[in-house]
Amino acid sequence: MVSFLAKRLGFAVITLFCVLTLVFLLVRILPGDPALVILGDQASPESLMALRQRLGLDQPLPVQYARFLMQSVQGDLGRSMISGRPVMDEILTVLPYTLELTMAALLLGALLGVPAGVWAAVKRGRTPDYILRFLSLVGLSLPAFVAAIVLLMVFAIQLRWFPVISAGGANTLAERLRQMALPTLALALIMMAYITRVTRSAMLEVLSQDFIRTARAKGASPSRVIWNHALGNCLIPITTVVGLYLGILIGNSVLTEIVFSRPGLGKLILSALTQRDYTLLQGMIVIYTLMVVVVNLLTDLTYGFLDPRVKYK
Amino acid sequence: MRGQRLLLPGVLVGGMLLVALAGPLLPIADPVRQDVAGRLTLSSAAHWLGQDEFGRDVLSRLIIGARVSLSIAVVSTVLGAVVGTLLGIIGGYFRGLAEMVTMRTAEIVLCFPPLLLALLVVTLLGPGAATLILCLAIVFTPAFARVAYAATLSVRSLDYVTAQVALGKPAALILWRTLLPNIAPPLIVQLSLTVAAALLLESGLSFLGLGVVPPAPSWGLMIRGARTTMEHAPLLLLWPCLALTGAVLALNLLCDRLREVLDPRGSGSGRPGFLRIFPTLRTPSPNSAAPAGLLAVRGLTLEIAGPHGPVAVVRDVSLTLAAGETLALVGESGSGKTLTALTAIGLLPSTVRVVAGEILYTDRQGVARDLLRLPEKDLRRLRGKDLAMIFQDPSSSLNPLLRVGAHLEETLRAHHATGSLGARVVELLRQVGLPDPPRSAQLYPHELSGGQRQRVMIAAAVANHPRLLLADEPTTALDVTVQAQILELLAGLKQAEGGLGMLFVTHNLAVVARISDRVAVMYAGELVEEGPVAVVFAQPRHPYTAALIASTPEGDAERLTAIPGTVPQSWAMPPGCRFAPRCSMALPICDDGPPPVAMPAPGRSTRCLRWKEMA
Numbered sequence: 067m068v069s070f071l072a073k074r075l076g077f078a079v080i081t082l083f084c085v086l087t088l089v090f091l092l093v094r095i096l097p098g099d100p101a102l103v104i105l106g107d108q109a110s111p112e113s114l115m116a117l118r119q120r121l122g123l124d125q126p127l128p129v130q131y132a133r134f135l136m137q138s139v140q141g142d143l144g145r146s147m148i149s150g151r152p153v154m155d156e157i158l159t160v161l162p163y164t165l166e167l168t169m170a171a172l173l174l175g176a177l178l179g180v181p182a183g184v185w186a187a188v189k190r191g192r193t194p195d196y197i198l199r200f201l202s203l204v205g206l207s208l209p210a211f212v213a214a215i216v217l218l219m220v221f222a223i224q225l226r227w228f229p230v231i232s233a234g235g236a237n238t239l240a241e242r243l244r245q246m247a248l249p250t251l252a253l254a255l256i257m258m259a260y261i262t263r264v265t266r267s268a269m270l271e272v273l274s275q276d277f278i279r280t281a282r283a284k285g286a287s288p289s290r291v292i293w294n295h296a297l298g299n300c301l302i303p304i305t306t307v308v309g310l311y312l313g314i315l316i317g318n319s320v321l322t323e324i325v326f327s328r329p330g331l332g333k334l335i336l337s338a339l340t341q342r343d344y345t346l347l348q349g350m351i352v353i354y355t356l357m358v359v360v361v362n363l364l365t366d367l368t369y370g371f372l373d374p375r376v377k378y379k
Numbered sequence: 380m381r382g383q384r385l386l387l388p389g390v391l392v393g394g395m396l397l398v399a400l401a402g403p404l405l406p407i408a409d410p411v412r413q414d415v416a417g418r419l420t421l422s423s424a425a426h427w428l429g430q431d432e433f434g435r436d437v438l439s440r441l442i443i444g445a446r447v448s449l450s451i452a453v454v455s456t457v458l459g460a461v462v463g464t465l466l467g468i469i470g471g472y473f474r475g476l477a478e479m480v481t482m483r484t485a486e487i488v489l490c491f492p493p494l495l496l497a498l499l500v501v502t503l504l505g506p507g508a509a510t511l512i513l514c515l516a517i518v519f520t521p522a523f524a525r526v527a528y529a530a531t532l533s534v535r536s537l538d539y540v541t542a543q544v545a546l547g548k549p550a551a552l553i554l555w556r557t558l559l560p561n562i563a564p565p566l567i568v569q570l571s572l573t574v575a576a577a578l579l580l581e582s583g584l585s586f587l588g589l590g591v592v593p594p595a596p597s598w599g600l601m602i603r604g605a606r607t608t609m610e611h612a613p614l615l616l617l618w619p620c621l622a623l624t625g626a627v628l629a630l631n632l633l634c635d636r637l638r639e640v641l642d643p644r645g646s647g648s649g650r651p652g653f654l655r656i657f658p659t660l661r662t663p664s665p666n667s668a669a670p671a672g673l674l675a676v677r678g679l680t681l682e683i684a685g686p687h688g689p690v691a692v693v694r695d696v697s698l699t700l701a702a703g704e705t706l707a708l709v710g711e712s713g714s715g716k717t718l719t720a721l722t723a724i725g726l727l728p729s730t731v732r733v734v735a736g737e738i739l740y741t742d743r744q745g746v747a748r749d750l751l752r753l754p755e756k757d758l759r760r761l762r763g764k765d766l767a768m769i770f771q772d773p774s775s776s777l778n779p780l781l782r783v784g785a786h787l788e789e790t791l792r793a794h795h796a797t798g799s800l801g802a803r804v805v806e807l808l809r810q811v812g813l814p815d816p817p818r819s820a821q822l823y824p825h826e827l828s829g830g831q832r833q834r835v836m837i838a839a840a841v842a843n844h845p846r847l848l849l850a851d852e853p854t855t856a857l858d859v860t861v862q863a864q865i866l867e868l869l870a871g872l873k874q875a876e877g878g879l880g881m882l883f884v885t886h887n888l889a890v891v892a893r894i895s896d897r898v899a900v901m902y903a904g905e906l907v908e909e910g911p912v913a914v915v916f917a918q919p920r921h922p923y924t925a926a927l928i929a930s931t932p933e934g935d936a937e938r939l940t941a942i943p944g945t946v947p948q949s950w951a952m953p954p955g956c957r958f959a960p961r962c963s964m965a966l967p968i969c970d971d972g973p974p975p976v977a978m979p980a981p982g983r984s985t986r987c988l989r990w991k992e993m994a
């Protein structure tokens with residue numbers, strides 16, 4: 067268990083290190099002088115020089131690299147070139163919005179997707195199966211921003227059930243849920259499609275295994291065979307897919323947040339991109355990768371809870 | 380036949396590509412010509428789908444947009460596929476350092492959310508088609524590398540590949556000849572999946588204004604433009620959304636169907652796997668006299684679907700079993716002995732169908748019930764209580780996620796046991812001889828040895844004091860000393876549970892001699908001989924039984940002779956005696972028709988014309 071954890075952690079650290087290096091190099095080989103970007107064309111050579119000094123851009127590359135690594139390890143991702151605030155602060159103020167949205171979508175997707183997948187598998191080749199299979203195929207063919215825009219157009223603009231802009235400012239919980247409903251639904255639809263599919267195929271696989279026959283030979287009820295024996299053995303593939311698509315979900319949330327003008331990492335990264343705020347950008351990429359790495363670690367750990375045979379060798 | 384399933388998505392995707400390719404040749408309006416007077420007009424004769432916020436023709440923008448979006452998606456996919464496959468093959472074939480570098484890099488790239496990676500590359504290199512292609516290719520390369528890597532690893536260990544390596548053929552030739560055909564199917568699926576993903580990403584980036592550069596049309600850009608006017612012209616938004624989703628849907632459908640054709644397991648219909656409930660026989664019971672014993676199988680016939688219509692895998696089998704008796708059902712694999720036992724408990728595999736016969740079971744009240752005509756609800760009440768079964772492979776027959784105690788509790792609770800069952804569980808485990816029962820109850824199946832697992836299976840089977848125990852090769856998967864212990868345990872249990880009848884399915888005659896009172900021999904789906912064990916073994920009345928006895932390694936090792944020939948395929952049965960092709964005593968009359976059942980002595984039967992001549 068310990069050695070397994072150490073190995074996974076080791077890989078996580080290596081990944082993060084590679085990402086940091088990559089980001090550092092990419093930002094440095096960028097065309098254009100960051101100081102020039104910040105101060106504009108009319109800036110005097112003296113002020114440019116001063117800014118370069120302040121940003122540490124006058125140092126040789128290896129020195130900059132070492133300093134960047136040291137600071138990142140300490141959780142200091144530098145200061146935004148535009149606002150001058152620490153990158154960490156910028157990210158932490160909007161991170162809860164993104165996490166809230168992602169988690170809500172994941173939860174909704176799993177709550178709907180798992181039973182749908184089980185149902186489709188049990189009714190294989192019959193009407194519910196065909197309908198669910200088609201719907202899940204549509205779900206995963208739906209681009210995140212298309213789902214968001216269509217929901218927005220129908221439920222916010224035409225029917226006016228939900229607010230068009232889900233920017234903060236909500237005081238009551240009900241208002242907050244109302245703001246979250248559409249973006250969550252847009253993301254959950256796609257998540258649900260993935261979960262339905264993997265649950266269905268895992269169930270079909272498990273249902274033809276010998277121990278299902280044993281359970282039936284004992285006289286166990288069909289519902290016990292399906293929900294306890296079969297679904298229990300499907301949780302590992304389902305977790306794997308959830309872990310994998312959490313990465314995609316984080317990416318998709320960028321688009322969803324922008325469509326709904328919702329605060330979050332998506333809006334932040336887009337403004338960093340358009341304003342060429344490189345420090346903010348590199349900080350955000352580090353944070354995104356960190357999240358994916360953490361999700362992967364959590365997925366690995368979950369296996370142990372789901373299956374007593376997983377020994378973390 | 381299954382190829383037909385590819386028709387619909389194939390036509391859809393093909394049509395889409397064709398329109399995209401032929402786009403510039405079609406008689407459509409210029410997609411970038413602006414017409415300020417016609418801004419946001421709805422459909423007209425000149426502009427079927429209306430005009431957009433700059434008065435440009437929506438239909439021609441959709442078509443040319445398809446061209447732009449699809450060509451970016453296809454080119455980047457092909458690029459990612461070629462590079463990724465090469466890397467994967469190199470990593471999987473040469474292992475070592477190459478494996479380290481390629482697969483670790485792929486894993487690290489996979490840690491970037493794809494959209495983010497794309498955003499970064501686009502920002503660095505500036506928007507535009509070339510940048511998009513490059514960045515999508517980077518995003519997709521690792522997935523191809525992984526698929527190719529996994530496929531290469533599995534092919535590499537195949538015998539003929541190892542042989543070619545040993546023969547010193549050049550690596551490139553081996554890779555080209557053996558690997559490529561084998562890894563093609565998963566790669567094809569990945570290809571269509573990736574084109575769909577590329578379309579999604581391209582449109583997302585264009586939607587953010589980081590993809591295709593206006594005024595060139597792209598579906599993502601069209602959605603971006605229409606979004607600003609969506610309150611006045613919602614239709615403008617609808618068309619590109621439909622086109623984009625439809626295109627991705629067609630590709631995903633193609634990919635789905637491809638997978639189905641390459642691996643048909645997920646399709647099919649009816650309740651899946653062992654969840655299947657086999658339909659009760661509709662034909663009225665033959666209404667024969669109530670049997671004397673515990674179980675009477677009469678005229679049982681089972682069919683499966685063959686290449687030329689249904690074929691009988693079990694034909695007209697009749698058996699009886701008295702309370703307290705052990706009947707061994709013997710035969711080579713494929714003789715139908717396991718199917719016969721599974722029919723009694725209603726757990727046939729989904730491919731097998733009961734066609735005729737009856738299985739009369741006399742319950743505790745002395746009422747005879749036909750198990751083939753009993754509704755599933757009633758049959759389930761008998762399963763695990765009156766009828767219990769032990770399966771061949773104890774390691775796959777126990778749910779790996781349940782502790783030993785939970786396995787036993789499940790059987791008890793399925794038949795209305797309530798309250799705390801801990802004491803009963805421990806007692807059962809002690810009865811089947813598991814060491815330290817209270818502790819064993821807390822273990823998982825994988826923590827037990829094979830013999831111990833089979834003991835758990837037996838404990839679960841006898842938990843509710845069954846009257847009939849069906850044992851399907853319960854010792855075959857175990858090694859010899861453990862086999863003896865399990866047989867001993869079963870014999871002991873029969874003593875303890877008075878009146879327990881046992882149907883013991885096996886191919887091992889030595890086991891038959893040890894455990895059973897009577898033996899029934901099956902060949903090619905038919906019962907060929909039946910009688911008391913000692914008498915049948917001393918003087919078989921069917922050449923097949925005689926040959927089986929002769930081929931048993933027990934005792935005189937020099938007499939070990941396998942029976943020449945093989946069991947005929949179930950759809951190509953000989954017209955007369957099914958054993959005739961392998962029988963040393965066969966005569967021309969044997970092929971005239973199925974031999975009738977003869978009764979050489981009371982309690983004995985044989986299905987051979989020449990039984991009298993058997994010394």
Ligand code: SF4
Pocket residue numbers: 921922923956957958959960962963964965966969974986987988989990
């Ligand atoms: S009927 Fe003929 S072919 Fe069949 S077992 Fe008897 S002797 Fe052999």
